[in-house]
Amino acid sequence: MAGADLVLHDEEYQKIREVITRLRGECNAKVVFLVDKNGQQIAAEGELEAIDTTALASLAAGNVAATDSLARLIGEKEFSILFHEGERDNLHISVVGGRVILVVIFDERSSLGLVRLRVKKGSAELAAILDVMMKKSAAPRKAAAGGSPFAEITDEDIDKLFSD
Amino acid sequence: MTFINYAAREINCKIVYYGPGLGGKTTNIKFIYEKTNPNAKGKLISLATETDRTLFFDFLPLDLGEIRGFRTRFHLYTVPGQVFYDASRKLILKGVDGVVFVADSQAARMEANLESLRNLELNLKEQGYDLRAVPYVVQLNKRDLPTALPVEEMKRQLVFKGEPVFEAIAAKGNGVFETLKTIAKMVLLELRKGR
Numbered sequence: 001m002a003g004a005d006l007v008l009h010d011e012e013y014q015k016i017r018e019v020i021t022r023l024r025g026e027c028n029a030k031v032v033f034l035v036d037k038n039g040q041q042i043a044a045e046g047e048l049e050a051i052d053t054t055a056l057a058s059l060a061a062g063n064v065a066a067t068d069s070l071a072r073l074i075g076e077k078e079f080s081i082l083f084h085e086g087e088r089d090n091l092h093i094s095v096v097g098g099r100v101i102l103v104v105i106f107d108e109r110s111s112l113g114l115v116r117l118r119v120k121k122g123s124a125e126l127a128a129i130l131d132v133m134m135k136k137s138a139a140p141r142k143a144a145a146g147g148s149p150f151a152e153i154t155d156e157d158i159d160k161l162f163s164d
Numbered sequence: 165m166t167f168i169n170y171a172a173r174e175i176n177c178k179i180v181y182y183g184p185g186l187g188g189k190t191t192n193i194k195f196i197y198e199k200t201n202p203n204a205k206g207k208l209i210s211l212a213t214e215t216d217r218t219l220f221f222d223f224l225p226l227d228l229g230e231i232r233g234f235r236t237r238f239h240l241y242t243v244p245g246q247v248f249y250d251a252s253r254k255l256i257l258k259g260v261d262g263v264v265f266v267a268d269s270q271a272a273r274m275e276a277n278l279e280s281l282r283n284l285e286l287n288l289k290e291q292g293y294d295l296r297a298v299p300y301v302v303q304l305n306k307r308d309l310p311t312a313l314p315v316e317e318m319k320r321q322l323v324f325k326g327e328p329v330f331e332a333i334a335a336k337g338n339g340v341f342e343t344l345k346t347i348a349k350m351v352l353l354e355l356r357k358g359r
Binding site: 005006007008009010012013014036037038039040042052054055058059062065066069149150151152153157158160161162 | 178209258
């Protein structure tokens with residue numbers, strides 16, 4: 001199958017959270033959100049109560065995928081930043097390390113210039129962490145701490161999921 | 165490409181419903197949405213035209229419960245079936261773990277089924293997947309229509325690797341969950357195999 005499964009361990013998760021928590025403070029943003037290009041949410045910080053994060057992840061990935069294709073159509077490699085301006089809230093979307101999407105939601109307490117500046121700095125840190133995550137994902141799963149819990153899945157376990 | 169999140173103890177898998185336009189892909193997802201317990205599903209998102217034709221994708225997150233201490237979540241996507249939306253279809257296939265091919269049983273749509281199947285194989289290949297290796301099931305939809313081809317005839321034309329085949333009337337829900345359960349099991353068994 002194409003590509004390795006994406007595996008997120010606690011160590012990298014904590015580091016990612018540290019960076020996006022700090023980034024949120026520096027940007028004065030409402031939400032900072034990290035999502036895989038395939039639409040899987042990796043981490044999120046901020047005022048999340050009113051947001052359907054699963055849907056946000058899927059739509060952000062769809063948005064970036066469509067925009068990437070648009071870029072290639074006109075001969076660009078990518079549009080590295082997407083910005084959507086709303087009446088109250090704004091969305092700043094950027095691609096980190098070619099693989100992951102960083103979404104920042106902010107209102108009038110912040111500004112596009114500030115967000116762009118801070119995101120640029122934060123992205124470099126995130127890219128380094130993601131690099132480690134990708135390397136670990138590509139390594140055989142047995143090598144991961146504790147081994148793979150999935151080798152032991154039984155047919156019964158799976159049937160139980162569908163019992164009702 | 166399954167996303168295994170040890171930090172949140174979650175497994176996330178992506179299933180894509182593929183097939184010709186007006187074949188019933190969105191109808192499958194809508195039925196699943198309607199019949200699933202509210203705690204086990206997220207919002208159904210449809211990026212559709214004003215006439216309810218899928219423009220980009222439908223998306224439905226499902227939470228199936230725990231397996232070995234991991235929350236098992238499936239993200240169901242449909243592609244737009246109409247031929248000219250090919251660029252969008254390719255994007256949806258990114259990171260796919262399992263494919264359901266929803267075929268239209270009407271005799272007049274057999275050519276469209278075959279074209280869509282060829283298109284699926286090609287688009288998967290572009291993403292680095294081999295349809296022969298990806299968990300894959302076929303659903304023969306609209307079995308209640310008078311113009312439906314015999315099942316054996318459809319199988320002869322569409323089945324190529326002994327994949328599971330389900331007869332369905334998605335609008336009434338017949339065969340919808342059987343199809344979903346089978347593809348979900350196949351994806352989880354693939355996970356068990358590891359790489």
